[in-house]
Amino acid sequence: MKEIVFDNVCKAYGKTKVIESLNLNINPGERLILLGASGCGKSTTLRLIAGLEEITSGNLYMNGQRVNDVSSGERNVSMVFQNYALYPHMTVADNITYGLRIQKLPKEEINKRLRSALDMLELNGFEGRKPKDLSGGQRQRVALARAVVKRSDFLLLDEPLSNLDAQLRGHARKELVKIHQTYHQTFVYVTHDQVEAMTVGERIALMHEGKLQMIDTPYNVYNRPANVFTAKFIGSPSTNIFEAHYAERSIIVGKQSVKLPELWSAHLGKNGCREFYLGIRPEHIRLEREKTDNMFVGTVKYVEEYGNRCGVYFDIEGNEVVAICDRTELKPGNRVCFGLAADKIHVFDKQTTINIGYPEVYCEHFYQYQSV
Structure with missing residues (x-):
């Protein structure tokens, strides 16, 4: 089955809750990204799957079996740690194949998997070196290779590419996806990097302060954020969020107002939404120098240069x-x-910060576009 199920799982150290009431289904054979800032609980969640941390309350199921009391060695997992965790006295080749030799796989199969991993992660020529003779990026690649060759049901990765340079990181991301497509392991990947999350993941689970904020495809997380936190976390620069209210078919910000199409007016009226947070992504704002009907007016504060584009910061x-x-x-x-x-704005309830949804016509267009 290769499924992972968190059933109301909590993890606490004393009185400090690190994971709070986590309910999460990780589908068999999918690539799931645990995304969030440092301290949000994503690495702890991964360590709970690996059996390296004890669950405080709730239940964790893997392959349909409750594994709260099952040891790490019996969970059929491979894990890549951020800090490498290599054996210092072993060569690169021995570090990579150690687990296979413990399993007593045939020597020919061990060598085949070793050569494949060395090619994929550009480690040819380093087989005889020891970890102390490698750079940080090379050590991380050895740790990746060691996990890859095991081909376990569950592949767990904790910030696996953080020590690689940008070019190699991009190459490694593509190779990890290829590995997953070949072996169909249930793949759980922890990162704080949005680019990694978007490019590697089939689904993204965004976490904050030990709580799951949203879980969905990268496209949906970006285009239909579940709450204000998701909207602001995803994207660079992040989504513009500001207080607004609704009256007389218009969105009002301060002393300025913009008329809404009837569809949005009906949607806001149906939800009884009068005061809210308005969200719009920077790339969905089209600036004009001259004011026409139905426009907000602001004053430029500064311009940020990105090379191929600019960020214009202004006050409204x-x-x-x-x-x-x-x-x-x-x-x-x-x-x-x-x-x-x-079709590009987002409206969030001011009390709960939860997205109130979209007029049906935009939802229909969104899902038609997504399915193309």
Whole structure:
């Protein structure tokens, strides 16, 4: 089955709760990313799966079996640690194949898997070296190779690419996906890096302060954030979020207002939503110098250069907003205007910070587009 199920799992150290009431199903053979900032509980969650931490309360199931009291060695997992965890007295080849030799696999099969891993992670020529003779990035690649050759039901990775340079990191991401597509292990990958999460994951589980914020495909997490935290965490620069309220078919920010299409007016009216947080991504704002009907007006504060594009930061009624432009001649003090793209805005309940959803026509368009 290769399924992992967290059933109301909690993990605490004394009175400090690290994981709180986690309910999470990881499907057999999928690539799931545990994403979040440092201290959010993602690595602890991974260690609970590996059997390296004890569960305080709740139940964890793997392959349909409750494993709360099953030792790590009996869970059929491979794990890549952020700090390598290599045997210092062994060569690269011996570190990679140690687990296979313990399993008493045929020598020919061990050598075949070793050569494949060395090729994939560009370790050819390093077989006879010991960890002390390797750079940090090379040690991390050895740790990856050791996990890959085992081909366990569950492959667990804790920030596995953090010590690789950018070019090799991109190469390793693609190779990890290829490995998964070949062996169909249940693949759980911890990272704080959004690029890794988006490019590697089939689903992303976003965590904050020990709680699951959202779990969905990368596309959905980006385009339909479940709450304010998700909207702000995903994307760089992050989603613009500012207080607004609804009256007379208009979104009102401070003393300015923009009329909404009837579909949004009906949706907000149906939900009884009057005060809320309005969200819009920087890349979905189109700036204009001249004001026409139905536009907000702001003042440029500064322009951030990204090389192939610019981030224009401006003020609207005391709210800092950023827009992404291909190129711009705007300077601090310039006036800028923008309207709201009705299919690109997000509305979050002011009390719960949860997304109130979207008018049906935008949902239909969204899911049709997604299925293409």
